[in-house]
Amino acid sequence: MRKRFIESKQEMENILAKKSVQTFFQKIYDVRKGNGNNVEAPEDIYTIIMDTVESYSKLYPLIEYFFPIGNVPGKIIIGKDVTAAEFKPDNVALSAENFAINVEFEYGNGFKVAKVIFISNNMIDAQPDQYEAYIVKELARAIALALDDAILNGQGKDSYQLEGIIKNLPEQNIIGITLTELSDILEPINLVDSGEYNDNEIVAIVNRNTYYKKLLKHVISCSNPGALPKFIFCYAMQEDKILYADLSKYILIQRGGFSLESSKNVRFIGDETGYKGKMYFEGKPGRAEAFALVNLQ
Known part of the structure; x- marks a missing residue:
């Protein structure tokens, strides 16, 4: 910052x-x-x-x-x-x-x-x-x-x-998941962090409604909160979506x-x-x- x-x-x-x-x-x-x-x-x-x-x-x-x-x-x-x-x-x-x-x-x-x-x-x-x-x-x-x-x-x-982030996403970096457990939220992070570019924080950008409707119950059940990405509430993010981002690359x-x-x-x-x-x-x-x-x- x-x-x-x-x-x-x-x-x-x-x-x-x-x-x-x-x-x-x-x-x-x-x-x-x-x-x-x-x-x-x-x-x-x-x-x-x-x-x-x-x-x-x-x-x-x-x-x-x-x-x-x-x-x-x-x-x-x-x-x-x-x-x-x-x-x-x-x-x-x-x-x-x-x-x-x-x-x-x-x-x-x-x-x-x-x-x-x-x-x-x-x-x-x-x-x-x-x-x-x-x-x-x-x-x-x-x-x-x-x-x-x-x-x-x-x-x-x-x-x-x-030039917005979402418009310029590579096709392989857009996926759909059926959310049933916490690991479903975490696994897609590997699309951003392959281990080669891991010097900056990866955040999860979500609409506030999406967080409380679909993510909160999984987040509060996590026994290791340090494993979770930082969630950023942004009004401009569409509902029912998560954008994983290394924002230092914008x-x-x-x-x-x-x-x-x-x-x-x-x-x-x-x-x-x-x-x-x-x-x-x-x-x-x-x-x-x-x-x-x-x-x-």
């Missing part, structure tokens, strides 16, 4: 009180008054956003994440699934098996994820410190939900989405920072203003074989 930069409410308040942050929200306020356009958030706001995303997302804390310095456009190549290095004489070439697998990200500036929220104007005018924290928190929560869904179910560039790249726009047009009936936050991401499995889908029959 990545190191968090904000550990307490007080630290959050200290960041929101910084001059750069106050200037940022003043620009947003000016947009609402009819001046200016979308505003690129300073680093402090970006820190709050991504820390909040990590708090709410079930999958983001466990994946491989890159934020290229300078918002690198165009193709990015990342070597993934590095195996043990070889001992060789200087005049002997490395074997092809020693090369890391190249994972390519080619979609220019990434795919936009955005959310609009509305806030009463009297709150903005009377309690600006509260509305600032509220905007940041709610937009980050929305981005966290979107990332969880896209990491699992994204349909790829033709749908302007991330790569997410952020293209650019976080920007915020304020609507110049107030929602007249509710006396509200809309705020749209947006970010750009690209992502795909670094090794599709690091995941396996089990259909519970």
